[in-house]
Amino acid sequence: MKTAFIFPAFVSEFIGTESEILHAFSENFQQKLSETTRITGDDYMEFSLDDPRFTGDELRSQIISYLFGCSLSDELISRGVKPDAVSGYSMGLYAALYSSSVYHFEDGIRLIEKAFAVSRAAIEKTRCGMGSVIGLTKEEIENIIVRAGLEAEIANVNSEHSHLVTGDKSDISRLLDEARKTGALNVSFLPLETPYHSRLLKKTNDEFSRFIRKQISLRAPDYPVISSIDQTILKTSEDITKELTRNLYESLNWEKTFEKLLSMGITRFVECGAGKSLQKISRFIPGDFKVYPMNKIDKLIF
Amino acid sequence: MAKVTDEIREEVRKVIYEFFAEECEVDVDEINDDSDIFTDLGGDSLMFLALIEIFTKKYGQEIDLKTIGKYSIQHPVETIGELIDMQLQIIEYGNKIIEVDA
Numbered sequence: 591m592k593t594a595f596i597f598p599a600f601v602s603e604f605i606g607t608e609s610e611i612l613h614a615f616s617e618n619f620q621q622k623l624s625e626t627t628r629i630t631g632d633d634y635m636e637f638s639l640d641d642p643r644f645t646g647d648e649l650r651s652q653i654i655s656y657l658f659g660c661s662l663s664d665e666l667i668s669r670g671v672k673p674d675a676v677s678g679y680s681m682g683l684y685a686a687l688y689s690s691s692v693y694h695f696e697d698g699i700r701l702i703e704k705a706f707a708v709s710r711a712a713i714e715k716t717r718c719g720m721g722s723v724i725g726l727t728k729e730e731i732e733n734i735i736v737r738a739g740l741e742a743e744i745a746n747v748n749s750e751h752s753h754l755v756t757g758d759k760s761d762i763s764r765l766l767d768e769a770r771k772t773g774a775l776n777v778s779f780l781p782l783e784t785p786y787h788s789r790l791l792k793k794t795n796d797e798f799s800r801f802i803r804k805q806i807s808l809r810a811p812d813y814p815v816i817s818s819i820d821q822t823i824l825k826t827s828e829d830i831t832k833e834l835t836r837n838l839y840e841s842l843n844w845e846k847t848f849e850k851l852l853s854m855g856i857t858r859f860v861e862c863g864a865g866k867s868l869q870k871i872s873r874f875i876p877g878d879f880k881v882y883p884m885n886k887i888d889k890l891i892f
Numbered sequence: 893m894a895k896v897t898d899e900i901r902e903e904v905r906k907v908i909y910e911f912f913a914e915e916c917e918v919d920v921d922e923i924n925d926d927s928d929i930f931t932d933l934g935g936d937s938l939m940f941l942a943l944i945e946i947f948t949k950k951y952g953q954e955i956d957l958k959t960i961g962k963y964s965i966q967h968p969v970e971t972i973g974e975l976i977d978m979q980l981q982i983i984e985y986g987n988k989i990i991e992v993d994a
Contacts, residue, residue: 775937
């Protein structure tokens with residue numbers, strides 16, 4: 591049976607027991623909290639899912655998500671559950687690359703911090719945001735954007751009727767209103783101020799690319815890493831550098847990424863991170879497979 | 893479109909209860925018609941979408957999702973009972989659901 595590790599983005603609904611699950615395995619999670627404290631200067635030893643200083647802060651919640659993903663994949667691999675491929679949903683890319691030994695844990699955090707800094711600098715004082723549209727097709731959303739002339743675009747195709755949108759905050763608000771009137775089952779704002787996967791962040795490319803080339807030591811992946819942008823297999827450090835930079839401003843297609851993994855014969859997916867958002871999304875993708883969120887992985891390793 | 897019989901009504905109820913029990917990891921006995929899908933069960937709109945797909949396949953309907961979306965603006969669904977009612981309306985009226993209260 592072939593297995594893929596898939597890594598969620600940092601916008602997750604928590605199951606609530608993630609920390610307990612990881613603490614119960616080994617000292618790995620504790621060590622990573624300690625290491626993260628040392629690297630960032632913030633006290634992650636005090637981390638709690640109920641503490642909005644962590645889950646309500648855009649940068650810290652990304653780091654927490656990375657920490658969960660890295661720690662869980664470490665545990666699985668150390669217990670003999672090794673992936674035949676890995677892929678990251680949006681900012682889940684950082685943990686996906688760590689799990690494939692592309693860089694050290696510390697470098698992943700430095701990448702997250704730098705990506706956040708260059709993204710914020712790129713939008714300067716523009717108010718930006720992201721939203722979710724359930725119930726319309728990609729074409730129906732794009733028609734609204736074009737018709738209304740909005741500074742907005744599709745950030746991610748989750749499935750035929752589930753999309754994330756990104757762009758200028760007031761235009762995202764208009765897009766969500768119009769989508770609901772058009773017949774979307776549900777629309778919502780995401781708690782983000784950075785327009786990930788938007789062309790508004792294209793200007794981050796040069797600085798972030800330079801940072802990666804000068805500051806981060808990249809290795810060829812131990813396991814195939816599937817791009818969620820174009821579904822290619824990332825093999826070289828150049829592939830990885832391009833993926834990391836494009837991941838900030840290119841739109842993603844998670845549906846196609848999942849289909850690519852299925853076409854590789856993968857039938858078992860482990861959601862390496864908090865919550866079970868990827869399991870929920872996968873429900874709309876046809877195929878004979880099973881997704882294991884963190885609170886179900888005892889079925890894999892015991 | 894199909895005439896909603898007592899049998900269909902019970903079937904829809906059973907499917908919806910079992911669906912939320914499994915998805916939200918709660919015992920089916922903990923769910924009742926007044927259960928709030930979002931606050932009591934931790935459900936979300938993707939679950940609505942999944943249920944619509946389950947029922948359209950089950951009853952061989954071709955439903956324009958946008959019609960249901962527009963209907964739900966006038967008839968917002970928050971509880972399991974409201975969801976059952978909406979699903980029965982969809983089965984009975986199909987794409988004409990939007991005209992029912994017009």
